[in-house]
Amino acid sequence: MDLSKLYTTEAFIYSQEYLRHYYTLKKEQPLARIKRYLPSFTSKVKDMQSFFGLNTTGSLDSETLEVMSTPRCGVSDVEDYSHNNRVNRWNKNVITYNIGRYTSDLPHSTVDSLIESALSVWARASTLTFVRLRTQRADIMVEFSTFEHGDAYPFDGSKGTLAHAFGPGEGIGGDAHFDDDETWTAGSKGFNLYLVAAHEFGHSLGLRHSQNPESLMYPTYKSSRSSHNLLSKEDISIINSLYGKEETIQQIQTLNVR
Ligand SMILES: [Zn+2]
Ligand SMILES: [Zn+2]
Known part of the structure; x- marks a missing residue:
C-alpha cells in the first residue's frame, strides 16, 4: 500500500507521533505490516477527532491536522x-x-x-x-x-x-x-x-x-x-x-x- 497516496509523508509522520504521545498508538510497525497497522492508526485518528468534537472521518483532513499542530x-x-x-x-x-x-x-x-x-x-x-x-x-x-x-x-x-x-x-x-x-x-x-x-x-x-x-x-x-x-x-x-x-x-x- 502506498501511503503517500493517503497522506503526505510529513503529515503522516507528525500525526503518528501525536497519536503515540496522546492517544496510546503503538509503535510503528515495519512497513511490511502496514496493512495491519493502518486500521489501528485510523481508529486512533477517530478517537482524537471524537475527543475534539471533529468529524470522525479517520483521515487526516485539514481540521484534524490543525488541532494536532496546536500547542498543548x-x-x-x-x-x-x-x-x-x-x-x-x-x-x-x-x-x-x-x-x-x-x-x-x-x-x-x-x-x-x-x-x-x-x-x-x-x-x-x-x-x-x-x-x-x-x-x-x-x-x-x-x-x-x-x-x-x-x-x-x-x-x-x-x-x-x-x-x-x-x-x-x-x-x-x-x-x-x-x-x-x-x-x-x-x-x-x-x-x-x-x-x-x-x-x-x-x-x-x-x-x-x-x-x-x-x-x-x-x-x-x-x-x-x-x-x-x-x-x-x-x-x-x-x-x-x-x-x-x-x-x-x-x-x-x-x-x-x-
Ligand atoms: Zn517531565
Ligand atoms: Zn493537561
Whole structure:
C-alpha cells in the first residue's frame, strides 16, 4: 500500500507521533505490516477527532491536522499520567510545593508570583491550601527543563508540548514540568505561564483532560482565556468531588461548635 497516496509523508509522520504521545498508538510497525497497522492508526485518528468534537472521518483532513499542530499539554487525552492509577487525589488538604529549576525567561520573583497565583485558582475553589516548602521534597515540584529531563516524557523543543504534570502520589507524583524551549511570559506574547501552570496543577491535583473547550482542563493552549474566571463549572465540581466543598467543611465546623 502506498501511503503517500493517503497522506503526505510529513503529515503522516507528525500525526503518528501525536497519536503515540496522546492517544496510546503503538509503535510503528515495519512497513511490511502496514496493512495491519493502518486500521489501528485510523481508529486512533477517530478517537482524537471524537475527543475534539471533529468529524470522525479517520483521515487526516485539514481540521484534524490543525488541532494536532496546536500547542498543548503533554498529558495523554486517554489515560492519565499518574504512575499509580488507583491514586487520583491527595489524602490531605494542605499541599506543599516548591520551584526547583527556574526559566531564564522571567525574573525569579515573577515566576514565584505566577506559580502562586496559578495554585490560588484551585485553592479558591476548594478546601485546599498550598504552602511553599523550600526543599526538593515538596509534594508539587515545579521544574523548567528541555528535551530529556529524567522522566519517560522528553520535551520536544519549541511549540508542540508545552508542559506536563503527574497525578497525586509519592516522588514524581504531583510534579509539574515546563518546556524551557518555550518563551514563558506574564502577558500575551509567547506562552502565559500562569495559564499553563493553572492547567498543569489541575493534573497535580488529580484532574484529567476535559473535552469541554470551556474547561481549564482542555488540552490545547488558549491565550484568550479570561484570567479571572479560569475554572468552568465542571472544573469546580470535579475539584469539589475530590477534596470536598468549602461550605460543607464550614457547616461541619459549625455543627461541632454547637
Ligand atoms: Zn493537561
Ligand atoms: Zn517531565
